[in-house]
Each structure stands twice: as structure tokens, then as C-alpha cells.
Amino acid sequence: MIAHALFFYFFSIIAIISAIFVIVSRNTVHAVFFLILDFISIACLFIMIGAEFLGMMMLIVYVGAVAVLFLFVVMLMNVTEQKLSWFRGSKRSGHIPTGLIVGSVILLELVVIVGGWQYRDTFSQTEFLKFDSDFTNTHLIGNVLYTEYIHLFQISGIILLLSMIGAIVLTYRKREGVKKQSYIKQISREREDSVKLVDGEFNKGVSIDD
Amino acid sequence: MDIFYTIYNETYKIFLLLIPILISVALIVWFDRRVWGFVQRRKGPNVVGPFGLFQTAADALKYIFKEIIIPASSNKIVFILAPIVTMTLALSAWAVIPLSEKIIISDINVGILYIFAISSLGVYGIIMGGWASNSKYPFLGAIRSAAQMVSYEVSIGIIIINVLLCVGSLNLTDIVLAQEKLWFVIPLFPMFVIFFISALAETNRPPFDLPEAEAELVAGYQTEYSGMMYAMFWLGEYANILLLCALGSILFLGGWLSPVDIYPLNVIPGIFWMVFKILLLFFMFAIIKAIVPRYRYDQLMRLGWKVFLPFSLLYVVLTASFLVYFDLLPG
Numbered sequence: 325m326i327a328h329a330l331f332f333y334f335f336s337i338i339a340i341i342s343a344i345f346v347i348v349s350r351n352t353v354h355a356v357f358f359l360i361l362d363f364i365s366i367a368c369l370f371i372m373i374g375a376e377f378l379g380m381m382m383l384i385v386y387v388g389a390v391a392v393l394f395l396f397v398v399m400l401m402n403v404t405e406q407k408l409s410w411f412r413g414s415k416r417s418g419h420i421p422t423g424l425i426v427g428s429v430i431l432l433e434l435v436v437i438v439g440g441w442q443y444r445d446t447f448s449q450t451e452f453l454k455f456d457s458d459f460t461n462t463h464l465i466g467n468v469l470y471t472e473y474i475h476l477f478q479i480s481g482i483i484l485l486l487s488m489i490g491a492i493v494l495t496y497r498k499r500e501g502v503k504k505q506s507y508i509k510q511i512s513r514e515r516e517d518s519v520k521l522v523d524g525e526f527n528k529g530v531s532i533d534d
Numbered sequence: 535m536d537i538f539y540t541i542y543n544e545t546y547k548i549f550l551l552l553i554p555i556l557i558s559v560a561l562i563v564w565f566d567r568r569v570w571g572f573v574q575r576r577k578g579p580n581v582v583g584p585f586g587l588f589q590t591a592a593d594a595l596k597y598i599f600k601e602i603i604i605p606a607s608s609n610k611i612v613f614i615l616a617p618i619v620t621m622t623l624a625l626s627a628w629a630v631i632p633l634s635e636k637i638i639i640s641d642i643n644v645g646i647l648y649i650f651a652i653s654s655l656g657v658y659g660i661i662m663g664g665w666a667s668n669s670k671y672p673f674l675g676a677i678r679s680a681a682q683m684v685s686y687e688v689s690i691g692i693i694i695i696n697v698l699l700c701v702g703s704l705n706l707t708d709i710v711l712a713q714e715k716l717w718f719v720i721p722l723f724p725m726f727v728i729f730f731i732s733a734l735a736e737t738n739r740p741p742f743d744l745p746e747a748e749a750e751l752v753a754g755y756q757t758e759y760s761g762m763m764y765a766m767f768w769l770g771e772y773a774n775i776l777l778l779c780a781l782g783s784i785l786f787l788g789g790w791l792s793p794v795d796i797y798p799l800n801v802i803p804g805i806f807w808m809v810f811k812i813l814l815l816f817f818m819f820a821i822i823k824a825i826v827p828r829y830r831y832d833q834l835m836r837l838g839w840k841v842f843l844p845f846s847l848l849y850v851v852l853t854a855s856f857l858v859y860f861d862l863l864p865g
Binding site: 354388399 | 655
């Protein structure tokens, strides 16, 4: 058990320190790297409590896809250095009170959820959430997700699809003068359509009209 | 002390796997250059050692003694970290690959997800290298490569789902044992072809080597690297190629199983068949490097998103319907 505790503290200390560095570091690309480190150590914590499926999904979805997009945005928008003066504390800013309000609301919610934890029995002991050690937790999640929660699962899929379509509609711009390649046209081209043999006269050019 | 014994045991197992992998990476680089040479009717590297076998060792020695140049305007920590990340990730994925029924470091029950997660982390080595160099060519190379790897990961994921539907387990040993009667390459042949092409794109191999297209981007994200750091990128790249060959042989070619279960073939140890299949897939990688011209970037993206993704999704539906209709669903 000591080894387990040591590993737990190792990963959780890394998670907390990197979470602090996400908001402290001046360079936004470094902040994203610390966020990735945070995701990875949380995935390790998931694996340690035996939820290996969730841990791997955390790695694949958050680290493999979401954080890559973050990095893309941060690198391409050229916002790597924070140049605003309020960020260095030399000027007052309107962002700080907003941040404080949001932070205190989150703290309040955490306190409420810790207080409400004593009622957990009523919602985790429903009949379809029986833990059975004969099956891996991948099987268990699959069994619950595709039977009891199938409608919620599909609704979340539809919401994701809608947001994807929304993003495409918002950013789509029709551009003029773009040449598109048509593979069918290219492949179905014959020699007769494209090659013309012309007998040139001596000392005169040949005009080809297209 | 029990825990020290465990640590000793695990370290011993890891070294016993890692050192052969590093040696085989060296040999596979030689093999790659040799095949490339023969296709172009050259001899390839044939001077150092018998058949030029020690060419890669000589190259590695050269890299070790070269100076490591760190550009003045680069982001130094990230710059140094990038090749380390690439190589560590490429080697750590080998922990769950079963080379035969017994030879495996850790037989976890989400093995395939582990490999998928590690290979999706592999993109960070490239982005970090490209960004930290603080130069135009590496940055463009890194952006290209990240977009390419993320796109092809999607189709590889869906191909893996196809295989998992037929197995009913995420464990790599179970995946191999499910192919005892029939290798998945036969019922899922189109998926095997798409997996192979996606693996080429995933490892930035020709014809999809746009991140390092030398005519446009010098060497892509590796432009500013020199000495041992460049060699580490290069080792990581080849270790990744070997990993995807191993994954291909586990998912589709029956892993360590012999092709037919008859007398002289089934007494040969499983690791021989596994290595043979990895080499066969790598030979195809090498031949394709030599004979196929490079893709244009928009063609690459079109192939990934408009051809492979819809087709592999359709095949998932087909496989699932077939298994449900004939009541063949496992587990």
C-alpha cells in the first residue's frame, strides 16, 4: 500500500504544480505544455484507481486532440508573449474582479458537493450500476452506456455534430477565383480532347486557340 | 524486500526488450537504404562491415561526436525536450506489444488503447521541435505534420474499432488469439489496405513525408537539429515505423501465429513468425518509399478525410451488421 500512496502523491503533486504553472507562466505556449502535463498526470491517477479505460480516453481525447488544437491556436495567433500591462500588475484591470467572482463561485460549488456527498448512496446504488470484478471496466462502461444511457449518449453525439456544423458555417467564406481540381474530369480526359496535331508552315507560327 | 525484487525484475525485462529494439532499428535503417538502392539499381550502403551491416552504427558514432548546436533565439528547454519526447514515446509503446505468447512486458487489458494514446502523443515531439526552433521552415513542417498525424489517427482509430468488433477485447494477446482460425486480413482486407496507407501517413513516410519535404521545407521540423539530437528524432521515427508494422501484424496478420497449423510450421517459435511479419510489412514500407511519388498537401488531406474516414465508417457498419445478423458477436 505504501508504494501505491507514493505513486499517488507523485502524480498528484505533479498535477497540482503543473495546474498552477498553467495560469502563472507568461509564455502561453508553455502554459499549454503545462496543461498537457496536467492532463497526463490526471490520466495516470485515473489508471491508479483502476479506471484504465477513462485514463486512456483522457489521453486520447484531451491530450491527443484537444490540446493539439489549443497549441495550434496559440502558435498561429502569435500570442505567445503576454504584452498587456495589466498582466504584469502595473495597471488595474477589469478582468481580475470577474476572475475572482468565477473563482469564488467554483469554490462554493466544491464546498456544496463535499457537503452533498453524504447523499451519494441514493444515486450510485441503482440497479444497473452493479460493480462486477469479473468484467473489465471497458465492458461495464459499454454495457451501461449503450443500454441505460443510450438516449443521452446519442443526444450528446447530436450536440457535437451541431456544434461542428455551426463552426463550419461561422468560418466558411466563399472565395473568388479558386481553382478546384476535379478528379473525375482529370481521369476521364482522352487523347482526342487534349492533343491536336497541326502542320506548321515554314517561317510562320501556329496559333492555338483555347 | 518484495518491492526491490519487483523493480529489479521489471528493469531486467525492459532492458531485454529495449536493447534488441534499438539494434533492430539500426538494422532496419540499413535494410531500408539497401532496398531503396536496389530499386534504383544502385548498391546502397555496402562498405562498412559484411554487406554494409554496420553502416548505421558508423553513422550513429558520427552523430555522437558531432557538436549539438542550439540556435540562439530558440526556446532552449523545449528545443532539448522535443527529441527526448519523440524517442521516449516511440520506445514506451513497445511495453504492451506481445512478441510471442510469453514475451510481453505488461499484458494490460486496454493494450490497444494504450498504443493508440501513446501514438497520439507522438505528435508533440514534432510540434515542440518545430515551435522551439523559432524558424520558418521547422514551424511550417511542424504544423503540416501535426495536421497530418491528427487526421490519419482518426481513420486508424476507426480501423481498430473494426478489428475490436470481431475480437470483443482490448487486450493485444486476445486480439492475436482470436485469429487462430482466420487472420483478420481476409475478412477485413480493405481495412488492412487503409491501415497500411494510414500507417505510412502517421509515421511521415514517403509518399506522405510532407513535413520533411526537402524541396520545400529543407528538412521540416528537424532543420535546426544537429548531432545526437537529430539522431534521436531519427531513431524515434524508425522505432515508430517498427511499432506500426508490429501493430499491423498483430491486428491483421495473426501476430505470432504460424500461417497454417501443420507440423513443420507450428513448432517454429512464435517470435520468429512475429519478426518475419514485421519485416514483411517493413519491406512494403521500404518498397513504397522507393517507387511512389510524394503527395500534394491538399491531396493528402482529401484522402484522409474524404476517402478513408467515410469508407472505414461504412465498413464498421457493415462488420457490425454482419456479426449481428449471423450471430457471431464475441463475448
